[in-house]
Amino acid sequence: MENLKAILKENFQKEKRNNITFLTGAGLSAASGIPTYRSTDGIWVKGTKYHKPEEFGTFKYFSKNQEEVWQFNLFRKGMFEKAQPNESHKLLVQIEELIPEYFSIITQNIDGLHHRAGNSDTKIFEIHGNMRSVRCSLECSKSVYPYPNNIALERIDEELTDDIWEALECPKCGGLLRPNILWFDEYYNERLYKIDSTMRIAKNTGILVVIGTSGATTLPLELVKQTLKYGGYVLDINLENNNITRLIEGKKRAIPFRTTSDEFLSEFHQILAQNNINKLSNTN
Ligand SMILES: [Zn+2]
Incomplete structure (x- = not known):
């Protein structure tokens, strides 16, 4: 990853639009035992008789099947509570410690593992609730x-008690209360999902690192476009091609890294740890 150091150097030589932002998705939490929505073992599939998340994960479905949707969410809540932050989550904490004033995480994940790993609350933007x-x-x-x-429920088919x-x-x-998450038939907004804040962050981002997201929803794709539009780099960390790869194809400042998130973040951390920002921004 020889070019990574050069990209970081170029970034810190800039006086503005040099924030470093990590856009994370379900792939990042897979190593913590949380299945991705769209994988074949995805819990939308396993947990219900309905196959498409686009059907089950909607306000429309909730309004007609409140108990089933709450069962599913309370079971998922239990699963999140038992899961532990993995190596990539921990590396993101160490990276924040090195560059706190440049750092943000924008995440599609609702599992709370970035918070539990120890990143600052004010640096984490949960765009799906x-x-x-x-x-x-x-x-x-x-x-x-x-x-x-x-x-939280232990089993997906457990009945909800009166309590x-x-x-x-x-x-x-x-x-009835509802989970504070964005369903497929709902829209992003600033109050709950930080759409304006994250678009502003993307505008000021010199390096957007995209990890474990396939770009199946609109805001992540817009964040990628926004970063490129204002001259930032997009580094796509993914073992396979996906919507993000297609979106960035042929763009000069968009670079795919076909490696695992652990490997990439550990390299990223190492470069920052070995070269302090002053050294990286030195033009000589
Ligand atoms: Zn009310």
Whole structure:
């Protein structure tokens, strides 16, 4: 990865638009035992009789099948709580420690593993929501509430007890709460999903590192386009071609790295650790 050092050097020689942003997706959490949505062992497939996430992961489906959708989400919540941050999550913490003022993570993951690994809350943008909070499904207010305690399920087919139903009542109107996540038939916004903040970050990014995301949703693709538009590099860390690869094909500042996220991040960390920023930004 000889060119990586050159790219970092070029970045730190710039006086602005030199932020370093990591855009992460399900592939990053796979090593923590969380199946990716779209893989053949994806939990949307395994967990329900419905095959397409686009059908099951919708507000429309939730409004007609509230118990089933909550069962699925409470089971997933249990799975996230048992999972541990993996090597790549830990490397991202070490990278933040070296370049805190340049660093952001924009993640599609709702599993909270970047927070639990130890990255700063203010540096993590969860564009598909998270499983630490809930909100009213009737939208009686704009409030976001902490996730009720101790309601995760061990099994996907476990019935919801009266206590769980009670914990899932909106404190304001008594309606049913919903997970604070973005469903497939919903739109990005700033208040819950940080669309404006992340587009602004992408504009000021000199190096966008894309890890473990196939670019199947719109905002990640827009972030990639935005970074390239304002002169930043996009490094695509992926073992296989995907929508991101197709989007960046032939672009001068877009570089695919066919390697694992652990390998790439460890190299990235090593270059930063061995060459402090002053040394990297020295033009000689
Ligand atoms: Zn309410």
